[in-house]
Amino acid sequence: MTFDDKAIDWLADLLSDVAKAEIMPRFRRLGEGDIRQKTSAADLVTEADVNAERLITARLRERYPEAMIVGEEACSDNPALLGGLGDADLAFVIDPVDGTFNFASGVPLFGVMLGVVVKGETVAGIIHDPVGKDWLMGARGAGSHIRHAHGSLEKVRVAKPVPISQMTGAVSWQYMPEPERSRLARNQTKSLSQFGYRCAAHEYRLLASGHAHFVVYAKLMPWDHLAGALIHTEAGGHAARFDGSAYRPSHLDGGLLVAPDRQSWEELRRELWAE
Incomplete structure (x- = not known):
């Protein structure tokens, strides 16, 4: 079948x-x-x-x-x-x-x-x-x-784009190496507020239904992200690996940044990784 x-x-x-x-x-x-x-x-x-x-x-x-x-x-x-x-x-x-x-x-x-x-x-x-x-x-x-x-x-629909200072998001820094780990943990304070559910299922739900703006995931196991990334994209959002490339089922590395749209993605990629 x-x-x-x-x-x-x-x-x-x-x-x-x-x-x-x-x-x-x-x-x-x-x-x-x-x-x-x-x-x-x-x-x-x-x-x-x-x-x-x-x-x-x-x-x-x-x-x-x-x-x-x-x-x-x-x-x-x-x-x-x-x-x-x-x-x-x-x-x-x-x-x-x-x-x-x-x-x-x-x-x-x-x-x-x-x-x-x-x-x-x-x-x-x-x-x-x-x-x-x-x-x-x-x-x-x-x-x-x-x-x-x-x-x-x-x-459901993702949140409307806003400046990073008005965004709510989550950064999964625990799987990142230094100095990237500390850099993202520090730069996350540029956003309005944060959440950390320890559960991608509910984090993707929060984003896809427009109640938060972004997540950063360093660990890419397909069972954690394929369903959520597809749902988020179909709700109008933009998700890509840290280098800007599309996320595919075969990818196990490269990190994932999920945002309301491409412009928000680019702002987050610049600001969160800033030295």
Whole structure:
């Protein structure tokens, strides 16, 4: 079966069903052995991540047996699974619990993210909020919407451009090397205010719905950004790697700067990296 626009609702329901079955029953009920560190004390995996990804993968394989499926936890165990993502005829990229640190801490800021890639291009993205029980969805050429629990669709739009002094944003400096790390942390004070959710799912939602202006991400793993970047772009925004090049599913480095439009992107790139 090939991917078409009608499948986005099926995918959205899949994420919701899995969240109900594997994620929410474990929220604020994790035992000591249900949480493990990966690369650091800030990089965690829980039984909810593992079981949710396993179920999403199984359901996708039933419907799309020929598709490539890239899951965060599977790739954590075997990074070679990422190979070929940029060339696959059809691929699904899964973040079963984005914001695992929050989830494991009992903070209700986490989401389930899924990106759809066709021949090296992201064509759809879904971010499901299991707590709010709604979805932020985008499809290439069709705009981005919030699908509410009661079924209605609300079109979303990025914030109107303003000078950096009036912008609200986030800089993910923790994955940056020095001196860039300190430079961006210092220059972020040129903006009006900041946020830091430790959850790309909710950060992209904030930007795509016009409630904040920018984010800077240094670490580019496809499950963290493909869905959100596509949704943001379809909401009218501009996203590009630090060198100005387009962000592709095959990119694992180069950083990502997300802004309301190209002119805002250029101002942020100049001001945040200023010596």
